[in-house]
Amino acid sequence: MADNILTLKNITKRYPGVVALNDVSIEVRRGEVLALIGENGAGKSTMIKTITGAIRPDEGTISFEGKDYSALDPALTRDLGIAAIYQEFTLAPTLTVAENIFMGQRINSGPVRDTRLLFEKAQQVLDRFGVDINPRSLVRDLTVAYKQLVEIAKAIAKNAKLIIMDEPTAPLTDDEVDILMKIVHELKAEGISIIFISHRLDELYRVADRVTVMRDGEVIITKEVNELSKADLIYYMVGRELKESFPSRHIAYGDVALEVKDLTGSGVAPVSFSVRRGEIVGLAGLVGAGRTELARLIFGADPKDGGEIFVDGKKVEIRSPRDAVDHGIGYVSEDRKQSGVLLRMPISKNITLPILKRISHLGVVDTKKEAEVVTKQIDDMRIRTPSAEQLAGNLSGGNQQKVVLGKWLASDSKILILDEPTRGIDVGAKQEIYKLINQLAEEGMAIIVISSEMEEVLGLTDRMLILYEGHFMAELKKEDYSQERVLQYASGEQSV
Amino acid sequence: MKKSSVMHFVKEYTVVIVMILLGAVFTIGNPAFLTGNNFITILRQSSMTGVAGVGVMFVMIAGGINLAVGSVISIVTVLVAMCCVNWGIHWAIGMVLSVIAATVCGWFTGFAIVKGKIAPMIGSLAVKTILGGVAYIICGGLPVYGIPQESKYLGQGTIGFLPVPVIIFVIIGAIAAFVLNKTYLGRYFYAAGSNDEAARLSGINTTRIRILAYTISGLLAGIAGIMMYGRVGSGQPIAGNEVEMNVLTAVVIGGVSMAGGEGKVFKACCGCVLISMLTNGLTLMNISEYTQMVIRGAIFLGAVLLDSYQHRAKQQKVVHAEPKSGQTEGAKA
Numbered sequence: 001m002a003d004n005i006l007t008l009k010n011i012t013k014r015y016p017g018v019v020a021l022n023d024v025s026i027e028v029r030r031g032e033v034l035a036l037i038g039e040n041g042a043g044k045s046t047m048i049k050t051i052t053g054a055i056r057p058d059e060g061t062i063s064f065e066g067k068d069y070s071a072l073d074p075a076l077t078r079d080l081g082i083a084a085i086y087q088e089f090t091l092a093p094t095l096t097v098a099e100n101i102f103m104g105q106r107i108n109s110g111p112v113r114d115t116r117l118l119f120e121k122a123q124q125v126l127d128r129f130g131v132d133i134n135p136r137s138l139v140r141d142l143t144v145a146y147k148q149l150v151e152i153a154k155a156i157a158k159n160a161k162l163i164i165m166d167e168p169t170a171p172l173t174d175d176e177v178d179i180l181m182k183i184v185h186e187l188k189a190e191g192i193s194i195i196f197i198s199h200r201l202d203e204l205y206r207v208a209d210r211v212t213v214m215r216d217g218e219v220i221i222t223k224e225v226n227e228l229s230k231a232d233l234i235y236y237m238v239g240r241e242l243k244e245s246f247p248s249r250h251i252a253y254g255d256v257a258l259e260v261k262d263l264t265g266s267g268v269a270p271v272s273f274s275v276r277r278g279e280i281v282g283l284a285g286l287v288g289a290g291r292t293e294l295a296r297l298i299f300g301a302d303p304k305d306g307g308e309i310f311v312d313g314k315k316v317e318i319r320s321p322r323d324a325v326d327h328g329i330g331y332v333s334e335d336r337k338q339s340g341v342l343l344r345m346p347i348s349k350n351i352t353l354p355i356l357k358r359i360s361h362l363g364v365v366d367t368k369k370e371a372e373v374v375t376k377q378i379d380d381m382r383i384r385t386p387s388a389e390q391l392a393g394n395l396s397g398g399n400q401q402k403v404v405l406g407k408w409l410a411s412d413s414k415i416l417i418l419d420e421p422t423r424g425i426d427v428g429a430k431q432e433i434y435k436l437i438n439q440l441a442e443e444g445m446a447i448i449v450i451s452s453e454m455e456e457v458l459g460l461t462d463r464m465l466i467l468y469e470g471h472f473m474a475e476l477k478k479e480d481y482s483q484e485r486v487l488q489y490a491s492g493e494q495s496v
Numbered sequence: 497m498k499k500s501s502v503m504h505f506v507k508e509y510t511v512v513i514v515m516i517l518l519g520a521v522f523t524i525g526n527p528a529f530l531t532g533n534n535f536i537t538i539l540r541q542s543s544m545t546g547v548a549g550v551g552v553m554f555v556m557i558a559g560g561i562n563l564a565v566g567s568v569i570s571i572v573t574v575l576v577a578m579c580c581v582n583w584g585i586h587w588a589i590g591m592v593l594s595v596i597a598a599t600v601c602g603w604f605t606g607f608a609i610v611k612g613k614i615a616p617m618i619g620s621l622a623v624k625t626i627l628g629g630v631a632y633i634i635c636g637g638l639p640v641y642g643i644p645q646e647s648k649y650l651g652q653g654t655i656g657f658l659p660v661p662v663i664i665f666v667i668i669g670a671i672a673a674f675v676l677n678k679t680y681l682g683r684y685f686y687a688a689g690s691n692d693e694a695a696r697l698s699g700i701n702t703t704r705i706r707i708l709a710y711t712i713s714g715l716l717a718g719i720a721g722i723m724m725y726g727r728v729g730s731g732q733p734i735a736g737n738e739v740e741m742n743v744l745t746a747v748v749i750g751g752v753s754m755a756g757g758e759g760k761v762f763k764a765c766c767g768c769v770l771i772s773m774l775t776n777g778l779t780l781m782n783i784s785e786y787t788q789m790v791i792r793g794a795i796f797l798g799a800v801l802l803d804s805y806q807h808r809a810k811q812q813k814v815v816h817a818e819p820k821s822g823q824t825e826g827a828k829a
Binding site: 299301320321322324325326331333338339340341342343344345349353354356357360363364365393407411 | 678679680681683684686687690691693694695696697698699700701757758810
């Protein structure tokens with residue numbers, strides 16, 4: 001007991017409709033590196049937020065250095081010595097390294113800041129774990145890796161006893177990962193505890209003492225990392241039953257509707273694949289694998305660095321979303337509220353936006369035709385609303401998504417890219433969306449589905465492409481689907 | 497039902513109600529306010545702000561702002577005057593050329609702001625200063641007098657009892673309302689201002705649309721400049737000073753949202769009339785120009801505060817309409 005710096009006991013956190021953490025208990029020992037792994041949505045973020053005091057758990061106790069708390073708050077965690085390093089840094093880019101390290105701290109008394117002392121003290125902190133950074137450099141001039149080290153130095157300067165690192169290696173090159181690993185070992189030697197979150201399983205063996213696997217808001221196992229093989233880790237991460245049932249559909253493939261050859265850009269390495277009419281292809285991968293980036297490249301939302309796109313066998317130039325729309329491609333974005341629906345506009349105007357020019361005569365919108373199109377889509381998509389003039393912002397998430405789908409159907413899209421089509425949508429509406437997607441495929445549409453929910457990708461798609469950090473890893477056919485395989489490739493493992 | 501529709505009307509047409517109330521107050525302050533002649537005067541005064549205001553409204557609906565319209569007006573008065581007084585160009589041709597120049601100025605403002613991805617407020621402020629300087633350079637810093645009488649017609653003439661500028665104001669308002677409400681182009685302005693990224697992903701070239709809004713704003717500022725030229729009867733490099741503030745106050749009072757995506761021509765025009773009423777009424781009540789400045793500024797601040805409040809209230813409503821889901825939360829893990 002005495003060697004535990006942090007203990008979470010029976011922590012439960014509920015959100016409407018979802019239990020994010022279900023009776024979770026973990027302990028972190030002094031001077032150890034505890035790896036925390038799990039799929040998208042396993043509850044890692046909620047766990048971290050509980051520890052950093054960003055959220056209050058509904059039940060359970062948190063003890064830190066022997067003192068019990070029912071919940072923490074950010075000011076308290078700072079005083080206790082808990083620090084978290086996220087992928088988005090909290091550094092002031094225009095200030096020096098030293099100023100950032102001691103941000104919010106007074107290093108000398110009196111009204112005038114002693115800059116010499118500041119740089120000296122910063123140098124001491126940096127020397128302590130052997131980091132070669134000039135404390136006088138501006139943070140904005142540093143590489144990502146060094147910025148991360150400054151974050152760590154900042155935590156140490158505040159006497160952090162427990163540092164949480166949320167996917168610290170994701171943006172780093174191999175050499176930089178080595179430096180980070182070395183520093184983690186130094187911290188450990190000084191008795192600082194670290195919770196290390198990573199999608200890269202290899203790294204865990206290099207850095208962690210123990211590993212905790214989470215799934216569906218529960219801790220599945222905590223064990224010495226050497227006692228578990230990669231296959232074990234993957235087994236524990238995915239060992240869930242598939243609860244959601246997926247409506248079946250009649251499968252009939254037509255010609256190739258979309259073909260992508262060596263498409264590259266936005267950090268996505270050249271990818272080639274094709275989708276047939278009537279086919280639903282999944283793009284799987286962990287958050288940050290480049291799925292959305294790939295979708296946006298195809299749709300012309302971001303500039304591509306190279307590669308070709310063929311629609312119905314003909315090479316097409318897609319330089320903007322307009323070009324994509326003209327070639328019959330529709331894109332349902334992952335962030336519905338930011339870039340999917342126009343919340344302050346009515347359903348009707350949302351639906352006709354891409355085809356407005358087509359239903360106009362001499363520039364004047366044909367309102368009769370518009371009303372017809374809108375009525376048809378509200379019926380077909382089964383959008384529940386008192387009127388077509390209802391603002392999209394007043395609809396539920398599921399109905400908003402149907403508006404977006406209706407928009408693309410109204411514009412006669414032949415190819416539909418659905419990015420997280422059911423994110424933030426309740427269970428009943430999800431089923432409806434699945435049925436609609438199936439129906440569209442049966443009607444001969446070529447569909448690409450991106451989803452962070454394993455069940456969804458497995459249940460909905462006929463074929464799956466798996467990406468890992470911008471690289472194409474593998475293609476799986478329906479008969480080869482298994483949660484283990486998907487996660488294995490999504491974690492960057494060729495074989496287990 | 498009845499009560500809510502009354503509330504709806506009050507909310508929707510606040511500007512009209514304020515106009516009536518203000519009119520009553522001014523009439524009590526000075527009965528001369530409530531005369532036909534004075535009404536015509538107010539309308540005449542509001543017409544130039546109105547035409548420029550409709551242009552600024554296009555920009556604001558598309559999610560931007562244009563503070564350079566005052567300088568464009570100055571340039572146009574000076575250009576027309578120089579054409580007919582110093583350069584021997586017929587005034588009508590001079591007017592056409594000036595309006596073209598104004599349109600180019602508008603396009604340039606939009607191009608710099610949209611392509612350069614700079615804050616519209618700052619970008620148009622910079623252009624305002626540039627164009628303000630250009631107006632002085634064109635005329636050598638001095639007003640240009642001695643313009644032909646007939647060239648003042650668009651600013652001073654009347655048809656029947658109606659002043660020509662008022663007729664121009666009404667025609668332009670009607671065209672703008674038609675474009676914004678009936679055409680696909682109009683819808684694009686609202687979409688771009690409401691959510692640029694969502695509009696772009698729906699296949700709208702929002703860059704082009706936003707630049708077009710600034711171009712229209714330049715064109716209408718040019719026409720407002722012609723009206724101003726006629727009214728002051730000379731080329732004045734300071735003719736458009738402060739106009740942008742009046743225009744901005746007027747359209748915001750008229751319900752055009754600073755946040756973009758919202759605005760109705762009729763209400764914005766009412767806002768323009770309201771501002772003229774205010775100046776007219778306060779002057780009739782012998783309230784000094786300096787006090788008027790304070791009042792105008794306070795009204796602008798109030799209108800912007802109200803707009804910001806309404807925008808936030810709407811956003812909150814939208815957020816609450818969405819059931820918060822743990823899935824979104826967890827998906828980031």
